[in-house]
Amino acid sequence: MKMSQNDQETALSRCPGCEEPLEPGDLFCGACGYDLSAVPEPPRDHPTIAISTGAAEPAQAGPQEPGASGDFELAAPVPAAAGAAPDPRASTGPVPAPPAGTKVCVACRAGHVDNDGYCENCGHAQPRERDHMEQELGSVAAVTDRGLRHHRNEDSFAISTTALPDGTPAVLAIVCDGVSSASRPDEASAAATTAANESLLESLPRGTHPQQAMHEAIVAAAKSVNQLAQEPGQTAEHDPHRHQNAPACTLVGAIMANGLLVVGWVGDSRVYWVPEDRSSPPARLTEDDSWAAQMVAAGLMNEAEAYADERAHAITGWLGADAYELEPHTASFKPDRPGVVVVCTDGLWNYAESAAEMSAAVPVDAYERPLHGAQVLVGHALDGGGHDNVTVALLPFAVPVQGAGSACGGG
Template sequence: MSQIHQQTSLTNCPGCEEPLATGDLLCGACGYDLSAVPAPPDDRPAVAVPGPGGPAKWPAASEAGGGDLPAPAHRATDLPGTDSGGSPLPTTAPPVCRDDPGGASPGSDDFELAAPGAPGAPGPGSAAPAAGGKLCVACRSGRVDTDGYCENCGHAQPRERDHMEQELGSVAAVSDRGLRHHRNEDAFAVSGTALPDGSPAVVAIVCDGVSSASRPDEASAAAASTANESLLESLPRGTHPQQAMHEAIIAASEAVNALAGEPGRATEPDQPRHQNAPACTLVAAVMAGGLLVIGWVGDSRVYWVPDDRAVAPARLTEDDSWAAQMVAAGLMNKAEAYADERAHAITGWLGADAYELEPHTASFKPDRPGLVVVCTDGLWNYAEGAAEMAAVLPPDARERPLHAAQVLVGHALDGGGHDNVTVALLPFVVTPQGAAPPSSTD
């Protein structure tokens, strides 16, 4: 069947970024069909965060119904880069590694090329989709079948997770498939709730699927959703945020573990249930009652960037990775470790084949306003140091967090986009002097 093609006005191929000649109908490098270019997504859901209120006062862990926390305990410490200094972060990790080709360093060739795109609204004069169907982003006239292909031109349609954005009041998150992966295996959740005294609590969770595992996209989605639900259930009950974070990570781990035992989705009968089980990493931040609480398993990170750029920013997490262990043991310097092909082999993750789950949690009391950056290695590969991350952030990041998150994702894509990229930004406002809640161990 013959088709009429329109000439593309692009200078670079959307699929592989190779230069194009005027009038090209197909990319000579990857074969991308240039006759139609998908429109960018226009959906940016937004809901309101509960209004400001007085600081929360939490009971001790035992009073809140929780057990003892692993170190560090509930005591809040000052953030690195503040006037009063900071305290060391936990660096424990299980003595095993899992290869994560999804976190390969820039320059790796172990990726599948695919044309990026995102669903968009029909352009002027386009045919309307069939009742109950979706309109093809390529030919703009065919209906998309249940397998995700156009019944008219046969084009595979971009998936919903290829590019996701969400804005929740002053908090925002963006996730993108990147330029080399065939799907987005990251997931995020941002939400808000109210503490028992009516003051707001804001949550951001970012998960990175382990590409060497089966169904990593399902693992990250399950972990992000479950951890978010756990926090939204426990924080309004008055559970201390650090205890709530610990419980949320445990719940997320159980949700990912359960994927390995789903009927019809497990491994072969003669193989162990946990072999090549779905797996992901998790990093999360909660801002509540003057506290910043973080939790993580794996190599996704949290950065602290003060509003006063004269004050040094800081990374608040320590990677569960081969490279981090080599540096901590003094066997390699940082540059050598992260240049090694084993650098992104993780030593901690969520999944049925994890050697041992050791959630890391830490609590801080910032003494100044700033921005909390929660991200996967798809971003920090291109801005590894705290100062580098701060330099990429636009000056108005606190006022325009969604725009700032888009800028950070764009920075990773401009750098090569070798991995999925996900980032959440949480502006932190300091509570009035003397209003910050005491830690439960005081």
């Protein structure tokens, strides 16, 4: 059983400036740029308090910028000990301009950004490419965001279109969520989305049934993540002792083709169905591989009790070399009316858990404007607190003109 990001945060050390969880070996905080090599020793007997010339005010979280408050006066600097090396952060001279063509820090606008993404002048972490990404491809769109609490985005998505042998268009979406308690979760999610997407683009045009194609795509994604744990010269056989804490992620995907909706998943990322006519009931189309879902399925707790437990988001299924056993879940549906398919990580559904809540969060024009709808849903999660990375793909579903199938149901 692996723990989700929320379960793991309490076990990590935190930045003294902004309380962001840190990783072993960090020299600077990835969120605020705090220099971790200069962390002062905490006071032994007395709490830290704010000092003001007026009435007492509550202490403010995070380091204050010089001159940020009129109530404070900066103390004179303490002279350096004889023979001590000067502190480069105390330099008052101009910062030399970085060489032409190099990346300039977004914070101080002067320092050179090193290969790890930090400013060599002020230490500020630069925005990563994956912090916020958006893509629209025909009628399908997806958005991913780092969220408000984490120093990197460990989610990944892939959207694409192809055609079946008879020329019928097929629309695909894959969303993966890196398991933060594992090593290199961002690499795991990226590898899984790429492998699953490539598998679908190869199998669907040659006539593989969409549900079988989804199963094969999940297997391909698992193999790709497993390879991240392989050391040079090591065999690819499953070895739970050697692969402890191996890179891992969850996966959820959807295929729309010829009136058929196929979903597949491993883990706790989800797919929701939201009819365009909001008078029709929405539905959740996946079941989590999680501790909470197991408790509900066993009749030991109701859903509200299970998801309120601190163990709720511990997942029981994932892609990775240390997974117990790969069990891809797939299901097929034939909706009888137009609607929107929502493919998302728990960074979104934590703020819209039930099908009714998700339906209420999806904009009414999402069927015509899927990118805007995905943007609104990410904003909904950020407004709710943004505790996790947030990723969502929206696929508007149109019933084929030649006839409608049965109502949305499992296959």
